Amino acid sequence: MTTNSKIKALDRIDISILDTLQKEGRIANVDLAKKVNLSASPCIDRVKRLEKEGFIEGYGARLNSSKLGYGTAAFIQVTLDRTTSDVFDKFRDAVVQIPQVAECHMVAGGFDYLLKLRLPNMEAYRSILAQIVDLPGVAQTHTYVVIEQVKNDQGLPLKLHADASTPPAQS
Amino acid sequence: MTTNSKIKALDRIDISILDTLQKEGRIANVDLAKKVNLSASPCIDRVKRLEKEGFIEGYGARLNSSKLGYGTAAFIQVTLDRTTSDVFDKFRDAVVQIPQVAECHMVAGGFDYLLKLRLPNMEAYRSILAQIVDLPGVAQTHTYVVIEQVKNDQGLPLKLHADASTPPAQS
DNA sequence: TAATTTAACCGTATATAATTCTGTCAATAA
DNA sequence: TTATTGACAGAATTATATACGGTTAAATTA
Numbered sequence: 001m002t003t004n005s006k007i008k009a010l011d012r013i014d015i016s017i018l019d020t021l022q023k024e025g026r027i028a029n030v031d032l033a034k035k036v037n038l039s040a041s042p043c044i045d046r047v048k049r050l051e052k053e054g055f056i057e058g059y060g061a062r063l064n065s066s067k068l069g070y071g072t073a074a075f076i077q078v079t080l081d082r083t084t085s086d087v088f089d090k091f092r093d094a095v096v097q098i099p100q101v102a103e104c105h106m107v108a109g110g111f112d113y114l115l116k117l118r119l120p121n122m123e124a125y126r127s128i129l130a131q132i133v134d135l136p137g138v139a140q141t142h143t144y145v146v147i148e149q150v151k152n153d154q155g156l157p158l159k160l161h162a163d164a165s166t167p168p169a170q171s
Numbered sequence: 172m173t174t175n176s177k178i179k180a181l182d183r184i185d186i187s188i189l190d191t192l193q194k195e196g197r198i199a200n201v202d203l204a205k206k207v208n209l210s211a212s213p214c215i216d217r218v219k220r221l222e223k224e225g226f227i228e229g230y231g232a233r234l235n236s237s238k239l240g241y242g243t244a245a246f247i248q249v250t251l252d253r254t255t256s257d258v259f260d261k262f263r264d265a266v267v268q269i270p271q272v273a274e275c276h277m278v279a280g281g282f283d284y285l286l287k288l289r290l291p292n293m294e295a296y297r298s299i300l301a302q303i304v305d306l307p308g309v310a311q312t313h314t315y316v317v318i319e320q321v322k323n324d325q326g327l328p329l330k331l332h333a334d335a336s337t338p339p340a341q342s
Numbered sequence: 343t344a345a346t347t348t349a350a351c352c353g354t355a356t357a358t359a360a361t362t363c364t365g366t367c368a369a370t371a372a
Numbered sequence: 373t374t375a376t377t378g379a380c381a382g383a384a385t386t387a388t389a390t391a392c393g394g395t396t397a398a399a400t401t402a
Contacts, residue, residue, distance in 0.1 A: 018234060025196050025230035028359065039381050044361070057235050059196035062228045063189060063327055070327050075278065075285060092321050099328035104321035107246065109314060114246060118327065143280060150263050150275040154325065156234055156241050156289065157270035200389065210352050215390070 007053050012160070013038065017046055018055060019158040025059040062154070070118040073102075073146040074125060076132060078113040081139035088112075090136040100128050111142075178224050183331070184209065188217055189226060190329040196230040233325070241289040244273075244317040245296060247303060249284040252310035259283075261307040271299050282313075 010018075016036045020027060027035075033043035050056045065071060080087050088106075095104050095115065103116035115132070119125055122145070132141060181189075187207045191198060198206075204214035221227045236242060251258050259277075266275050266286065274287035286303070290296055293316070303312060 018232070018239070021232035022234055023229075023231060025232045029361090030359065040360080041362085041382080042380050045379085054235050055238055057233045058194075059230060059232050060194060060325065061189070061192035061196045061230050063193055064225050064228050065327055067226055068189070068327055068329065073276070075276070096322045101322060102324050104323075105244070105246070105317045106319040106321055107315040108318050109316060111315075113321070114315060114317075144278040144282075144285060145280060146276045146285075147279050148277040150277060150284070151267045151272060152275075153273050154231065156236060156239055158239065199387090201387090209350095211389075212353085212391085213351050216350090 010055070014046060014050060014055075015158050016160055017043070018050065019155075019160060021047070021056065021059075022155040022158075065118065069120045072119040072121055072125070073149070074117045074119065075144045075146070076115040076117060076129070077111045077142045077144075078115060078132065078135075078138055079111045079140045080113075080137040082137065083112070087137035091138065094135045095132075098128070098131060100124070181226070185217060185221060185226075186329050187331055188214070189221065190326075190331060192218070192227065192230075193326040193329075236289065240291045243290040243292055243296070244320070245288045245290065246315045246317070247286040247288060247300070248282045248313040248315075249286060249303065249306075249309055250282045250311045251284075251308040253308065254283070258308035262309065265306045266303075269299070269302060271295070 013036050017032065020032055020035055029044045029047070030040050032047070033040045036043060038046075047056070078091075080091060091113070092104070095101055095113070100117050100119060101115050102118045103114075105114045106112065107114050117125070117128060119128065125143075125145070129141070129143065132138065184207050188203065191203055191206055200215045200218070201211050203218070204211045207214060209217075218227070249262075251262060262284070263275070266272055266284070271288050271290060272286055273289045274285075276285045277283065278285050288296070288299060290299065296314075296316070300312070300314065303309065
């Protein structure tokens with residue numbers, strides 16, 4: 001056994017709790033309990049357990065990006081000039097420091113990193129791109145500006161299967 | 172005036188509330204109030220106002236994707252065969268139906284759509300790609316599998332500037 | 343300047359919810 | 373069968389959210 005705490009498989013109720021909480025993170029425990037057909041106490045026990053076991057990492061408000069000055073998104077493909085671990089490390093350390101870089105993924109398939117930027121407008125893009133290009137090890141970049149967000153689901157598609165004997169997954 | 176309700180500019184305290192809530196969405200109002208140097212009642216008033224005015228769109232639990240069977244991510248570039256609005260509409264209607272498609276962005280700069288997929292593993296990728304390729308209008312695709320998530324910030328970088336006279340933005 | 347209005351705030355009181363505690367039931371194993 | 377375990381419900385307690393009333397300060401107007 002690799003961990004000291006035993007983590008039991010998730011049952012149907014756990015999945016239902018997780019699915020509800022990822023959509024309504026501030027639902028009252030009483031109401032959550034009703035929704036999953038439990039009374040308040042076992043329900044809150046399960047939530048605490050799911051938090052402790054790391055299935056729930058935290059809670060957050062979903063903010064309106066447009067109203068808060070981040071209505072524009074762009075993806076930047078980045079290729080580094082040498083693929084040594086030193087170059088990679090320096091690039092990563094620098095890129096995570098830029099607040100407008102919402103995501104940075106190391107990818108396989110043609111270039112090295114894919115960045116997702118959140119920006120107020122296209123003017124802001126120029127100055128950020130200048131920063132990205134000057135990052136250590138950057139050889140070339142290619143930008144794709146988002147014209148329209150067709151879908152932006154943050155939640156995971158949890159399967160609310162009736163069969164509690166087939167839990168979907170654990171670590 | 173386009174809207175009937177008057178929305179005042181956000182001040183330093185509002186920004187601080189939003190920044191706190193996007194990180195700790197389930198913080199008790201009492202504690203939130205302490206953090207922003209208010210008493211409980213004006214604090215909850217502001218939160219309700221921010222919700223009503225649409226700055227806060229909701230709350231959600233942050234779930235551990237790996238533990239819940241979505242440890243693999245991939246980006247797929249999609250080019251459609253004709254860029255008529257009919258083709259675009261059909262593609263979009265179909266792609267949003269696929270639960271594993273976490274994001275779908277229409278982009279400018281070489282191809283038409285950029286999709287972000289959440290998957291249990293690489294085996295699952297095959298069947299999803301088959302679905303994507305069969306979507307109406309799809310001419311070609313190119314996949315980039317995520318090797319490592321260097322950064323994945325969901326929150327907006329709200330500026331907690333001391334000067335309350337220069338609010339960052341509104342709709 | 344002085345009076346008036348407005349908005350934001352604080353503290354208190356009440357309502358609601360979270361949390362703890364105790365006992366019961368059902369499943370499992372000895 | 374009997375002991376043990378785990379999960380649950382319901383009640384009691386604690387904590388929190390929310391509504392209310394009064395105060396202050398700032399802005400506006402006379």
